Amino acid sequence: MPDKVETSEQRPETAAVSQTGEMAIELIGINKHFGPVHANKDINLKIRRGTVHGIVGENGAGKTTLMSILYGFYTADSGEIKVNGKTAVINDSRHALQLGIGMVHQHFMLVENFTVLENVILGVEDSARLRPSLDRARGELKRLAEEYELNVDPDALIEDLSVGQEQRVEILKALYRGADILILDEPTGVLTPAEADHLFRVLETLRAEGKTIVLITHKLREIMAITDDVSVMRRGEMVATLSTAKTNPEEIAELMVGRRVLLRVEKGEANPGEVRLQVRDLVVKDEFGVERVKGVSFDVRAGEIVGIAGVDGNGQSQLLEAITGMNRPTQGEVWVNGKQITFTGDDGAAVFRRAGVAHVPEDRQEQGLVVQFQQWENAVLGYQDDPRYGTGVFLSLDECKKEAQAHVEKFDVRPPNINLKTSSFSGGNQQKIVLAREMSRDPDVLVVGQPTRGVDIGAIEFIHNQIIAMRDAGKAILLVSVELDEVRSLSDRLLVMFDGHIVGEADPATATEGELGLLMAGVNDKKDAAE
């Protein structure tokens, strides 16, 4: 690879550009500590004006911290920031805004029960009375909407908007403040493929107008699709800045992880056996009494992985809760190994576990673990009534710890310390703790929600391999993930969920991303043709 150079300084063409003074942003020797964690180590970064500059790295690589420093949300311990060639001191977000830097955060910074207009003017009101500012913003928003295809109803409440629309409000907020440099933090994580495409069109228009865009993401596909340059971060360090046209996803992935990684999951043919899990006409309401699963039926056989794809919030969470006993369906049946499972009390999860359903919940910190517990306590949690772990009211700590130790060894949990508080483990290792617990029970059915959410690429590879090993051992596996790439590469059959319905089934090996994207957005050709 002749084009690959390890740091930006050594890169001849980047250096050449810097002499012409076209840099929108220069970061020189940025350091930031959070307690003992060195989140940013001597970061040097140059971003050319009028380009889309990607920043990639694993979770915890320090991308968001770096951008938060640029936006004035955190202050760097040391280092220098230059904006448009001039040294700038950015102590708070106000300074950043004055310098023309706007940021669209991963978790939107919107006030839910405010209108779009109120959110847009917050912090940049023209006068003590709101009315004049609101009127001006209304006109300005109309202009921006026409110019950039950013349509939103200015009087709508944020809580009534879709995620895609909320993101538009964030972009409008930045543009209304006159942002010249726009930072987007993981902007597509919550979008449908169509919404993501729309976002990219908006970004291209912005670039064409000479605005500079910094895109933080962990999706290599997006980096390849839209960026001009890409910087890779690993463990708080900037490891390389490359020209996107002269690199490839494999090279970037290797730089991110520090070793070769397989981006594709390697698995053999599935060998489906008898039906283990049957779901019939399931209807589930959420805690507000809103119907979120609206009549869903499917089977999962031994030795196959059935994936459920869909944009977050289309009923997947409620479906998972109903087939693992965390919530009672209002209608419909769940059968495991040919027996219908029902329960009346609050012990649904235990009933399902006894029937042979293991559950790796979507949200490991809320549902999968008690993060204040030590690792060994979590290793038996949910199975603590097993006679193996003790009799009566007493727990046999030795047995529990022996089990925990086995988990740590088999699943390569790091650090391998069973007495460590669970919250001290990284996201990937916490996930391994949950997986180890659920998989070690040798269940017939394994239900997995978002197995790699917030997990590093290296650990993702391991977790995927474990799931495939379970399949090959003849378990029935239901996999729910909002990461389309993940469900596509792991599943043997793929169901797409939209608005509480299963709107289609696809063969993950042959279905194109376009077809799946349409299904995920609720467009079903067959159904539409019939109407």
Added chain:
Amino acid sequence: MDAFTSFIFMLDSATRLTVPLLLACLAGLYSERSGIFDIGLEGKMLAGAFGAACVALITGNMWLGLLAGIGVSIAMALVHGVASITFRGNQIISGVAINFLAAGLSTFLGQNWFSQGGRVPSPPAGGRFDAITLPFADQLREVPILGTIYAELISGHNILVYIAFAMVPITWYVVFRTRFGLRLRASGENPKAVDTAGINVNLMRYRAVIITGVLTGIAGAYFSIAQSSGFINNMTAGKGFIALAALIFAKWRPWQALGACFLFGFLDALQIRMQGTELPIIGEVPVQAIQALPYILTVILLAGFIGKAVGPKAGGVPYVKER
């Protein structure tokens, strides 16, 4: 006295009893809208009442008394502010501490200074807010219905009563129609959004807490140098907690707060009126049972009739910028 006049008299009494509730409720509204829970309304009112009574007694000037009440109350509010904003303490605990501090300190200082068992004697003439007779009240008194309402219900209150009721539209305007109000509400809903918009969240919260102090100070002065004359132990008698209940009942909105406070004020007036009267069937009800009525109704209303009251989302949570 006909039934109508007697009803007007009861409304008149309800109005007087509503005033401290309303001031405390609006005070709480500012603080809680900014994200600082305040169960120390009671304590701040009590401290304000004590401060007002002392200064009015010494100077013989009601306005100085009022200022003293406000000053003492702001000082207490700032204790709560420093504890819960700067030091990120638990807002409930800090509020409870304010209540105990006010109750203990007012009794202790009162006994020390005036040796009347914690009481502060009545201020001299001029040290107390007297009723204001509005123009033409006497002339219009004889006009049926409207005249009675004007002369008996609207006229004849002290200035603090009018201030309290004027605070309702003022609060509504400030909270919903001004830049300050927008930022205040945003601080209580999503402080991070406020911070990223370049606004200092803690400063917003301090401002809100100080406004709370001003309003509870006026409420305190109303107790000791307007409604009554002089300070007695625990004279706020749980009104701060009822105001808090009214605030939740009103879902943190000013006009609804007026409605809720007036309802509680009316129940209080009813309670006073019913003492010693014979009820049909039941006969005479013990005074204690009647006195408990407003409180029992408070519980019933809060438990059963308000539905889901969702307060400011970030309420009670100190704002921490660094992770």
